[in-house]
């Protein structure tokens with residue numbers, strides 16, 4: 001897979017999965033624009049500061065891009081160690097706002113890859129709540145939304161990732177005319193600093209991952225499919241949300257549907 005002559009924006013590029021994805025894309029010839037709240041120096045050709053919770057920062061980051069972009073990897077995200085309104089803003093609403101702001105910079109045929117999560121696979125049961133969320137910009141009252149719809153520490157991360165999956169599926173038509181594709185990856189647990197944050201808060205002894213011999217993937221094992229989805233070799237994959245979890249989602253399906 002060659003990315004020679006292509007410029008790819010990677011959010012979350014300062015560490016974890018974003019840094020690994022930037023490294024793998026760069027090895028394959030891509031020019032990398034890293035966007036992150038924290039400065040990224042490794043594996044990026046240009047760093048643009050970005051706070052996904054702040055519309056002004058998003059607008060400034062998008063305005064700073066002055067070249068055609070052939071791919072956008074939306075990887076930045078936070079664990080539910082932050083307050084629920086902020087988790088939803090960063091993981092979904094700000095990510096969507098950045099994508100929309102960058103749309104005029106994306107070349108025809110570009111590929112957008114969103115990193116959702118296996119925790120978002122229950123999105124169909126919350127469609128009504130997500131329809132309300134989808135109408136909200138970053139300046140909306142997220143405290144009131146969370147209070148009204150029972151979004152709390154225990155479910156805010158899942159809810160934010162459900163929104164990413166539903167958005168990825170729901171937007172399939174919007175960008176079809178320009179040949180732009182958008183897909184999501186739903187990782188299981190990955191060995192990154194975020195996993196430590198997550199587990200420090202969320203350990204449940206009955207969690208499906210404890211049935212697995214090896215429940216955690218490496219950053220490489222998630223970055224590889226992201227790179228594939230960003231490449232022209234995945235040209236017929238569009239509006240899909242793909243589990244990359246060593247089989248974890250199969251355990252969840254078997255538990256839910258009892259087979």
Ligand SMILES: NC(=O)c1ccc[n+]([C@@H]2O[C@H](COP(=O)([O-])OP(=O)(O)OC[C@H]3O[C@@H](n4cnc5c(N)ncnc54)[C@H](O)[C@@H]3O)[C@@H](O)[C@H]2O)c1
Nearest residue numbers: 012014015016017037051052076077117189190192194195
């Ligand atoms: N690690 C896992 O187990 C796991 C599992 C499923 C999905 N994910 C998702 O993968 C993505 C990457 O996670 P990771 O494990 O590499 O986490 P990480 O914490 O190592 O990296 C997250 C990156 O996002 C950046 N970031 C945080 N808040 C930001 C903000 N407001 N604006 C801009 N950038 C911000 C951080 O600076 C950091 O570089 C996230 O979206 C996460 O939800 C992770």
